[in-house]
Amino acid sequence: TPSDREGHSGTQSSHRLLAYSDALISIIATVMILPVAHTKVEDNEELRQSVQVLLTTKIAVYLMTFLIVTVAWAAHIRLFQVIVRIDDCLALLNLACMMLITFLPYTFSLMATFPEHVLGILLFCGCVMVMGVIQSLIVLYAFSRPFLLNEQIQISENQAFYKQHILKVIMRVPIMCLFASIFSFIFFQLSYVLLAIVIFLPYISQGLKWCRNKAIGQVEETPDSMLFYTYLPNEPLTKERVEAFSDGVYAIVATLLILDICEDNVPDPAVVQKQFGGSLIAALQSYGPEYLAYFGSFATVGLLWFVHHSLFLHVTKTTRFMGLLNTLSLAFVGGLPLAYQLTHEFPRNSRNELEAIQISCVIIFFAGIFQLTIWVVALYNEQETLHPYVRYGGREHVFMLAKLALYPCVALGTFFLTCILSKFSASIFHLMEITVPFAFLVLRLLVRVGLALLRLIFCPDRSEPKTA
């Protein structure tokens, strides 16, 4: 058992602390979708304009929050790649840090609602600064008890160098926030620029560096021992944590609609008596579309999870870049239940309904295509990041491609079909919802048949199947 291995009294494996943190962070990342979900879209043309502006703001807030929270999450992963064992004190400090992370979405949504007001910026920067202090405390505490650290650092001779490097990286963000909060009193636009730099700079600078290296062909290999706190796109992210975070997001998103249904769609007995003459079935019939939306979105999110699960089963190492793609995929997944809900809210064959269906298709397409991109990126460096089965020529390679490509292809197909046959868009969409789960069930068979057909067409002389 793991507790047998504890060398020092009171030190513990950090596994469960990290799982709990991942659960908390995944909830918080998806929470800003709720204000979007509960914005009522009216068919009224006059109100439509203002509702659309409101909706766009809220969607922007959702996407930005998702990004910011995942940045905080990546920092958390990085910290606990260095600190691999914990004790009670670290666990409590981590909980304090989590409390601040869960407060971030609220400060961010204040910033978005009152962009010219200094309070939102100050609250946001305050949270980030306190988090920076707590993280530094965690680092100082852990380095004062080296048995808590990662083995590589534990045996290394220049521990002091590591400590300074990590502290420097951690403190960079809070210091930028300090400047942002000072500037907010003088010239608040500058604060936003500073905050944007904080979040995007690592990505941009690393992206540029990567492009330049690719263009020149020069490859700067950083030794593995230095892969802490580098912001390089191939810096490893603990795979278990990427999975745990994704599981959390998929689970919340899959149940978003049932949460609403449980709360809002239990009719009042008095209303049933009055309006429906006591017939519960009649009363519930008006909720029919909501149930449909729930089952549809649960199935789609569940199947996207299934694809994700199949992919990560064969991924052996997750990098920062793959993590970013995963985040983008998850951000789209988060919007799925709402899109599904919208498809049923408008009168049949109205333009709104068609738009809602097409938006759903677009969201599914992007959620799926980013998953596919993760695999493509992994294939670039397949020796390190992929299991032999799914590498080029591996026996599951084609099957994995089919799994990952199924949703994007179906979504694209549905999108164009609804463009052409806009009258039957709802029926096409429902048909898609129903067939896809069965397509996944018989996918292995379909792939075999497809491969056999291809072989028959292109190389009819070789009748022996080889890769299937």
Added chain:
Amino acid sequence: TPSDREGHSGTQSSHRLLAYSDALISIIATVMILPVAHTKVEDNEELRQSVQVLLTTKIAVYLMTFLIVTVAWAAHIRLFQVIVRIDDCLALLNLACMMLITFLPYTFSLMATFPEHVLGILLFCGCVMVMGVIQSLIVLYAFSRPFLLNEQIQISENQAFYKQHILKVIMRVPIMCLFASIFSFIFFQLSYVLLAIVIFLPYISQGLKWCRNKAIGQVEETPDSMLFYTYLPNEPLTKERVEAFSDGVYAIVATLLILDICEDNVPDPAVVQKQFGGSLIAALQSYGPEYLAYFGSFATVGLLWFVHHSLFLHVTKTTRFMGLLNTLSLAFVGGLPLAYQLTHEFPRNSRNELEAIQISCVIIFFAGIFQLTIWVVALYNEQETLHPYVRYGGREHVFMLAKLALYPCVALGTFFLTCILSKFSASIFHLMEITVPFAFLVLRLLVRVGLALLRLIFCPDRSEPKTA
């Protein structure tokens, strides 16, 4: 890596599927707390009576749903203790099963709102029956591919016997539900009796058997190989899954209030302009109590998680009975944020405020005392279930006791203090909220001092510390 060990093409470790299922089930178990949370409690005496009735119904629905969902969860654990590897087909069947489990709370709340209507019973029974069919399919599928099974069954000679036994146990519940749904047309009260029997019978019969055996002193040892599907209180429950489920519940509960805050407490710019003369700070001040409630409940839930984490770090085997106690503890934890929210909703020093504070104390007390009971139950059979450190005489024994007893003691103390000094109840409660985290930080020190003092008082001649 785990995928290296895959013997058959397409079989996978079930770890992540189970983690995802645990996340889904923990969300669903806590979801019925939301209707309770959003019932507005007015200070108006006339309305109070009807609101209290409504609230009591909703709380009962919450507790019953929690119980039913955890029963479904226990059945799921049991199933996947037999099936330890999965393939795509099982993963998809499991997702279908999850979809039905997530729908249970809604059918149950229909039953509670319209107890005399047949539809709720039918929907509930329908879900359970379909789930039974899917579970049987899973069992049949797994037994037709024995490499998916647990090793013990895989090498056993009477696989057919196991299969029949498991199918019999699984089908018992759907068959009872079939009868319940038939009776609902004739005499619906009988259906409820049947459903209650379905849920409680295993507990009652096993409880009676256990008591009898204890009284007579006769110990019927069931061999370990037969510990599948027995309903014995010492039947093992996978420890990782108990932890994952608890983590999910703690994470949802800790963030319940911030979900509400993010959605409801971002003021409308127009309102701020009109009512508060453009002062955002003034507008946010009215939300002050909500922020306080959030931080208070997050800290309390976080610390209860911390205690749970410390306990399960030293638990080596989880039994069904410990799982039941854990469920009860979690059910109380689920009510905590609401109790905290209520403490701030009433005017200061009103009777309602006092009641709300006392309810919070009672909830904390029960959540903590059930955690303590888990440990006490584990101590009964300490050779099997506990790590040597925390057994009687182990070096962490006293420290663990202090950790587990801290919250119940503090809650009890606060409760009685507020009874005596009812005028200062709010201040006492806030003081408690602030001191407890620090008490946890210095607990090791406190325990040492306490032990030294005890030694000084009772055995002043032995000055050498022994157990500390």
